[in-house]
Each structure stands twice: as C-alpha cells, then as structure tokens.
Amino acid sequence: MQSLLALQSGELKGAVSLKLSENLTEFPKEIFDLAETLEVLDLSFNKLSSLPADFGRLKKLKIFFCSENLFKVLPEELADCPLLDIVGFKSNQITTVPAKSINPNLRWLILTNNNIAELPTTIGSCKRMQKLMLSGNRLSTLPEELGNCQNLALLRIAANKLHELPQWIIMMPKLSWIAFSGNNFSKTPAVETLSLINWHDLEINHLLGEGASGVISKANRTIGDETSEVAVKIFKGNVTSDGLPEDEMTAYIAAGYHPGLVNLIGQIALHPEDKKGLVMDLIPHHFYNLGNPPSLESCTRDVFPTDMKLSEKQIVNIAKTIASLAAQLHEAGIMHGDLYAHNTLIDDEGSTLFGDFGAASFYDKTTTETAYALERIEVSAYGYLLDDLLSLKDEGLSREVYTTISRLKDACLVSAPMERPGFQDLVDVLEKV
Incomplete structure (x- = not known):
C-alpha cells in the first residue's frame, strides 16, 4: 500500500501500479502525474463518489478497482480510457449504470453488491468480455444485447430479482461458469436437516482458511469421553460475488454423499451469534x-x-x-x-x-x-x-x-x-x- 503523502511528494513518479486507501473523499489530482506509466489503480476502501471529468488522461490504465466506496452512478468517465481491461466497483451504492459508462474494451466487469435494477444495452458492445459479476443487485431482466458478448465465460447473477433465465444466455458458446441462485425463478428445495451439533461441544483450535462466504477452522468435537478432530465452517451471512451463503450450505447438504466430497457430519446449533455453520471431516494433511x-x-x-x-x-x-x-x-x-x-x-x-x-x-x-x-x-x-x-x-x-x-x-x-x-x-x- 502506498501513501497519499508519497504520491504528493513525487516519490512515486514512474509507478506502474498505485493503491491508496486513506478515506479519500476526492480523487487525488496528483495521480495524473503518473499518466505516462500508470496501468493499475486501486482506490478501494475510500469515500469517493465521483471521478474527475478528465479521468481519460490515464491513457495507459488497464485495471481500475474502486470497490467499497460511495458511488451511486457508475462513472461515464470510465469509457474515456482506451486500454481499460478490468473494472471493479463492488459494494458501492450504485443504482444507475449509464449507457456511456460501459467501456467497450472491458474484459472483466465487477458490479457485485450494489442496487442496480437495469443494465444498458451498450453492455453488448463488450466483445472482449469474459467475466461479468452482477450478484447482489436488483436486476429483474437482462438486456438481450448481452448475448453479443460471445466470449463471456463466467457470469454471476445470483441474488437478484430475475424472473427467468433467458434461453439466449444458456446457449452462449463459451459460457462455462454461471451462478444464479437467489432469484425469483430459482427455487431452493427443502433439504433434510443434518445432525445438529451443539456449538458448545466444539473447541475451535486454529484457522484453516477463509473465503468470501465463511471461515473454516480446525476444531475438537467431544461426545461423552471421546474427542475427535473435525473441520468447522461458519458462514458470514453476506452476499458474496458468487451468491448467498445459505444457498451454498443448502446445496452442499443436498449433494449427498460422494467419495469425491468432504463428508458432512452435521450442522451447527446454538451458535452464540446465531450464525449458520457446518461440521465436516478434517481433510488429511497430504492433500x-x-x-x-x-x-x-x-x-x-x-x-x-x-x-x-x-x-x-x-x-x-x-x-x-x-x-x-x-x-x-x-x-x-x-x-x-x-x-x-x-x-x-x-x-x-x-x-x-x-x-x-x-x-x-x-x-x-x-x-x-x-x-x-x-x-x-x-x-x-x-x-x-x-x-x-x-x-x-x-x-x-x-x-x-x-x-x-x-x-x-x-x-x-x-x-x-x-x-x-x-x-x-x-x-x-x-x-x-
């Protein structure tokens, strides 16, 4: 992480990449001093709500992340950067995506967890688009022009308000990864409840890993006089780029037993913060x-x-x-x-x-x-x-x-x-x- 002070003092001259997170409320004009070299700009976790009208001066910019800010409109200035390849505006307050804001050069667009109800038809101009992240919005339809994005391989549209999954989407030639749970057309079936495991029968040892949906820890489970090692996943409960954690848990349970799946032992009960969780076999160390x-x-x-x-x-x-x-x-x-x-x-x-x-x-x-x-x-x-x-x-x-x-x-x-x-x-x- 670089600092605003270093940028303002000229220490970062010639930088190819810049990351600033200092509760910024305005776009630092000194960033333009890097216009001849800057390719990656990350201004996530600030308090920005607009970009300068001359943002297009960053002619070499390829990657721009601006997540966790206060934008309500996806900036039209994004279209002025000719080489822009990846754009991320996750977890802002975006309600409006203007037609001009869609840069036709984009290969990867992240608009997860906003308040977008409609996408412009100009999304269809993105012939290079391979990855489109739209989960956690208010979309009730998708523009048919999106079907022109024939290179689209990964699409995330979970946790929206879509009434149907359009046939033209599922016939796209390169689409290989799609998530659509949590929509009006996607019905989650009732699944059998696993054995309930009292949280107080578990002793959490240490963190094994953390993903977007939850935290996995190694734990000891005590039943009477016997103690065994298990893995425990506690879900965070927030919308992720892929969808809703409760849908993840339901799908895992509904999958049933298979030797290629980590075996589920039970569901967490009586968590002190009322969080949902699963108890699983501990994966052997040699994997x-x-x-x-x-x-x-x-x-x-x-x-x-x-x-x-x-x-x-x-x-x-x-x-x-x-x-x-x-x-x-x-x-x-x-x-x-x-x-x-x-x-x-x-x-x-x-x-x-x-x-x-x-x-x-x-x-x-x-x-x-x-x-x-x-x-x-x-x-x-x-x-x-x-x-x-x-x-x-x-x-x-x-x-x-x-x-x-x-x-x-x-x-x-x-x-x-x-x-x-x-x-x-x-x-x-x-x-x-």
Whole structure:
C-alpha cells in the first residue's frame, strides 16, 4: 500500500501500479502525474463518489478497482480510457449504470453488491468480455444485447430479482461458469436437516482458511469421553460475488454423499451469534490444491506452479472423480457453478476431493431443454479442467490415455452447448480408461 503523502511528494513518479486507501473523499489530482506509466489503480476502501471529468488522461490504465466506496452512478468517465481491461466497483451504492459508462474494451466487469435494477444495452458492445459479476443487485431482466458478448465465460447473477433465465444466455458458446441462485425463478428445495451439533461441544483450535462466504477452522468435537478432530465452517451471512451463503450450505447438504466430497457430519446449533455453520471431516494433511485461482491476466482460467507435473494415475483419477461427482450433482438438479482446479484437492495417488459450493444453484429438472443446456454449461467447465490436466502431464502419460482425454476435452468444448456430452456420457467413457 502506498501513501497519499508519497504520491504528493513525487516519490512515486514512474509507478506502474498505485493503491491508496486513506478515506479519500476526492480523487487525488496528483495521480495524473503518473499518466505516462500508470496501468493499475486501486482506490478501494475510500469515500469517493465521483471521478474527475478528465479521468481519460490515464491513457495507459488497464485495471481500475474502486470497490467499497460511495458511488451511486457508475462513472461515464470510465469509457474515456482506451486500454481499460478490468473494472471493479463492488459494494458501492450504485443504482444507475449509464449507457456511456460501459467501456467497450472491458474484459472483466465487477458490479457485485450494489442496487442496480437495469443494465444498458451498450453492455453488448463488450466483445472482449469474459467475466461479468452482477450478484447482489436488483436486476429483474437482462438486456438481450448481452448475448453479443460471445466470449463471456463466467457470469454471476445470483441474488437478484430475475424472473427467468433467458434461453439466449444458456446457449452462449463459451459460457462455462454461471451462478444464479437467489432469484425469483430459482427455487431452493427443502433439504433434510443434518445432525445438529451443539456449538458448545466444539473447541475451535486454529484457522484453516477463509473465503468470501465463511471461515473454516480446525476444531475438537467431544461426545461423552471421546474427542475427535473435525473441520468447522461458519458462514458470514453476506452476499458474496458468487451468491448467498445459505444457498451454498443448502446445496452442499443436498449433494449427498460422494467419495469425491468432504463428508458432512452435521450442522451447527446454538451458535452464540446465531450464525449458520457446518461440521465436516478434517481433510488429511497430504492433500493439496490442484491449482490456483485465475489471475488478473488469465481472467477465467486457473494458474498452476511452473514445476507442477501430474502422473497418468493422477490425471485419470481426477478426471473420473470429478465427472462422477458432477453427474451426481446434475442428477439432483444442482449446478456447481465453480468447477475449477482451484476448488479441487488431490494427493500423490490422484485421490480427489472437490468442494466450495459458493456458486451453486438449483434448477428444475422437469424443464427438459433448460436442464439439458445447464448441465452442458458445466460440461464446458469440465472440458477446461481436462485441458488443464493435460497441460500438466508428465512423460509417463500413455498415448492411448492422452488421446481419449483429449477427445473428451474437445467434445466438452464445442461451441454449440446442446452438442456436448452429458456427465454420465463422460463417466461411461472414462470407466474404460
């Protein structure tokens, strides 16, 4: 984090990246002194409500984050930066998105957790758009022009007021990750309550990890004279970029048992702050993440350590486990929405555990055509996972296995969603490998 004082004193001259968070109420004019070099600007966590009329002087700006501020209108000045690639205005107070505010060069737009009721038709001019984050707004419709964004791969529209999921959306050629829970058309089914576990029977030890929806800790659970180690996830209760935490919990419970899922033990009862939570098996220490989340550059594709290699056994086991689990989810009408390597844990033998239901959505299996298409959107995400697995192969991968998985990958990624295989089709092929 840099300081306003350093900026004003000229110490940051020539900077390519600038991050300021000092309760700013006005855009510091000294930022323009960096116009010849500045590519990344982060003014999140301030009290800004407008941009200067000459914001376009930042001709080299590619990435602009302005989340957690006080904007009520998405600034039209954003359109004046010719190279602007990524824009984030999460958690402001935005109600209006003017037609001019949509920069046609955008590849990634984040407007999560605002008060937007309508998007302009100019969103369709963003031919490069790959990632669009709109969860937690008041949208009741989406402009049909959005269908012109043929490169759109990830769409988050959860926790809005949409009355339907338009058919043109689910037929988009590259759409692979979608979250739509918490809308008028998305009905969350009743699920069986898990065993209730008294919060006072748990002793929290230490933090294991924290995500947008909640905090996971290692804990001891005592039943009578016996104590066992478990993992505890406490949900934060706020809208995330993917959707609502309660929908995540419901989807995880509805998924049922599968060897590729971390086993659920029960639900938290009597939490002192009345928070919701789950108790799960503790993941063995020898498991590790298959991949890392997408970077600003890769946008929708996971990134991996440069020295990472996978054996044939690992590749086949991962491919089989994820296909089998996804088939089970879609049989239950559950769209995971975030089928990625970074949500996958593996070990050296290829044993696989899949998780993070934060983007999960329920859909009606009786609406045959829509259900068919939604499964094949997720199949596209699986195709990218197969592509990642093949990119990590070591020299031991046989030509036969490589050819089979490569053909499956190609079938999963055809541009016409209805021509892709279903997950059970994939399972049937992989059983022979």
